[in-house]
Amino acid sequence: MLLQLSHSNWQKTLFLFLSALAIFISPSVFANTDAHQLDLTQHYVGYLAVGIFILAYSLVIAEDYLHLRKSKPVLVAAGIIWFLLGYIYTEHGMPEIAKEVFEHNLLEYAELLLFLLVAMTYINAMEERKVFDAIRVWMISKGLSLRNLFWLTGIMAFAISSFANNLTTAMLMCAIVLKVAKGNKPFINVACINIVVASNAGGAFSPFGDITTLMVWQAGLVQFQEFFVLFIPSVVNFAVPAVIMSLFISSEPSQIIREEFEMKRGAKRIVFLFILTIVTSVIAHSWFGMPPVLGMMTGLGYLKFFGYYLRRSLPRSLAKKRSEAEKRKDEKALRRLGQVVPFDVFTKVAQAEWDTLLFFFGVVMCVGGLGFIGYLTLISEAMYNNWDPTYANIAAGVLSAIVDNIPVMFAVISMNPAMGLEQWLLVTMTAGVGGSLLSVGSAAGVALMGQSKGNYSFFGHLKWSWAIALGYILSILTHLWINGAPAA
Numbered sequence: 001m002l003l004q005l006s007h008s009n010w011q012k013t014l015f016l017f018l019s020a021l022a023i024f025i026s027p028s029v030f031a032n033t034d035a036h037q038l039d040l041t042q043h044y045v046g047y048l049a050v051g052i053f054i055l056a057y058s059l060v061i062a063e064d065y066l067h068l069r070k071s072k073p074v075l076v077a078a079g080i081i082w083f084l085l086g087y088i089y090t091e092h093g094m095p096e097i098a099k100e101v102f103e104h105n106l107l108e109y110a111e112l113l114l115f116l117l118v119a120m121t122y123i124n125a126m127e128e129r130k131v132f133d134a135i136r137v138w139m140i141s142k143g144l145s146l147r148n149l150f151w152l153t154g155i156m157a158f159a160i161s162s163f164a165n166n167l168t169t170a171m172l173m174c175a176i177v178l179k180v181a182k183g184n185k186p187f188i189n190v191a192c193i194n195i196v197v198a199s200n201a202g203g204a205f206s207p208f209g210d211i212t213t214l215m216v217w218q219a220g221l222v223q224f225q226e227f228f229v230l231f232i233p234s235v236v237n238f239a240v241p242a243v244i245m246s247l248f249i250s251s252e253p254s255q256i257i258r259e260e261f262e263m264k265r266g267a268k269r270i271v272f273l274f275i276l277t278i279v280t281s282v283i284a285h286s287w288f289g290m291p292p293v294l295g296m297m298t299g300l301g302y303l304k305f306f307g308y309y310l311r312r313s314l315p316r317s318l319a320k321k322r323s324e325a326e327k328r329k330d331e332k333a334l335r336r337l338g339q340v341v342p343f344d345v346f347t348k349v350a351q352a353e354w355d356t357l358l359f360f361f362g363v364v365m366c367v368g369g370l371g372f373i374g375y376l377t378l379i380s381e382a383m384y385n386n387w388d389p390t391y392a393n394i395a396a397g398v399l400s401a402i403v404d405n406i407p408v409m410f411a412v413i414s415m416n417p418a419m420g421l422e423q424w425l426l427v428t429m430t431a432g433v434g435g436s437l438l439s440v441g442s443a444a445g446v447a448l449m450g451q452s453k454g455n456y457s458f459f460g461h462l463k464w465s466w467a468i469a470l471g472y473i474l475s476i477l478t479h480l481w482i483n484g485a486p487a488a
Contacts, residue, residue, distance in 0.1 A: 074362025161202035204432035397430025
């Protein structure tokens with residue numbers, strides 16, 4: 001949930017982050033380290049590592065201001081932190097311990113990287129085959145009222161983000177709103193807020209909906225089917241602010257827009273293969289106890305075989321369609337056929353969000369390094385021993401509106417506090433939906449501010465933050481009511 005703040009805002013954010021960190025690493029709290037692990041929390045290496053991480057993350061926070069991609073500072077920070085750890089452990093004659101911990105963190109990242117890479121490849125393939133365009137054309141051709149458009153884009157965003165990333169989902173729905181309600185700035189702002197909230201809420205109840213839920217699932221803390229008890233709390237999180245905002249939207253009909261459209265060959269079959277890949281991944285994890293990434297990589301094989309079929313059968317398909325177009329004397333169709341490019345899986349792999357994936361590596365290795373030093377134990381002591389776990393997990397969700405939810409969730413998993421299933425579900429949900437509180441609290445919000453070209457803004461979102469906060473609170477209460485009062 002990447003921040004893109006003005007200069008003054010990110011300075012305030014950094015101040016809050018430093019203040020919180022100062023509390024967590026106060027000398028009065030000591031880490032309980034393994035007998036073979038050095039306690040570096042009050043060593044110069046520890047202080048230097050924290051300083052490097054804070055500097056790197058402040059550059060991430062100021063990404064929009066500096067026009068510096070977020071992966072760059074955290075990659076360098078991760079390298080420096082682990083070089084420092086390698087140096088100090090070599091000095092103490094224990095280089096193999098640092099190497100073993102580094103490889104453990106690297107394995108965790110590798111599993112998530114390959115999983116996400118396959119998911120992104122399928123999403124890119126569906127986008128290239130115009131699956132999402134088909135949804136967009138269908139919606140703009142209905143002549144819905146603005147209120148109905150508000151609800152339909154929100155519901156679609158909620159549904160699609162449960163299996164596709166919230167960034168792609170939000171941008172698809174925003175494109176529909178911008179086209180249908182062109183020039184109606186108040187409606188576009190409210191509709192974009194609704195889309196951001198819906199996209200984040202939709203990803204909270206599905207292992208495939210968000211990186212945070214995926215991390216929890218792959219760590220074995222929550223089983224695949226257990227995530228779905230968060231469905232009703234997620235609906236509450238989306239529906240409460242949506243109902244409030246919809247009361248201020250006109251019921252006047254929107255304009256009907258007709259577009260000629262046809263999905264590319266194989267689009268529906270790729271959707272089916274994606275569903276089959278998800279099923280394969282669940283079976284690998286639930287039936288055979290293997291990592292979910294095994295099923296995803298097998299699913300990539302499905303797509304590669306289908307891509308081979310599409311390429312080999314392309315000349316025959318083009319000849320048939322060209323013959324039909326010539327009979328109809330359809331010049332447009334003939335021009336389109338002349339521009340057809342063979343399907344290439346590796347092109348879809350190359351189009352994955354590599355900046356996000358590399359940022360993820362930097363975060364995992366930085367947080368892993370700080371945990372190896374002993375700081376995560378300090379934070380766990382401060383939050384989960386001194387606070388009720390419910391309050392700690394709610395705070396983690398609020399923090400994810402300020403800091404990216406990936407390091408927040410990875411830190412909680414690395415701390416591995418003694419919590420029951422209900423608490424792990426709670427922090428999974430709060431980390432997922434907490435970013436909706438601010439427009440800069442999620443990738444979806446940041447992207448829509450750029451896409452809407454001033455129609456949706458930080459302050460436009462802030463006007464409705466009270467309604468979103470109400471949905472956040474009620475979704476937590478709904479979870480506690482439906483799924484039982486969490487126990488520590």
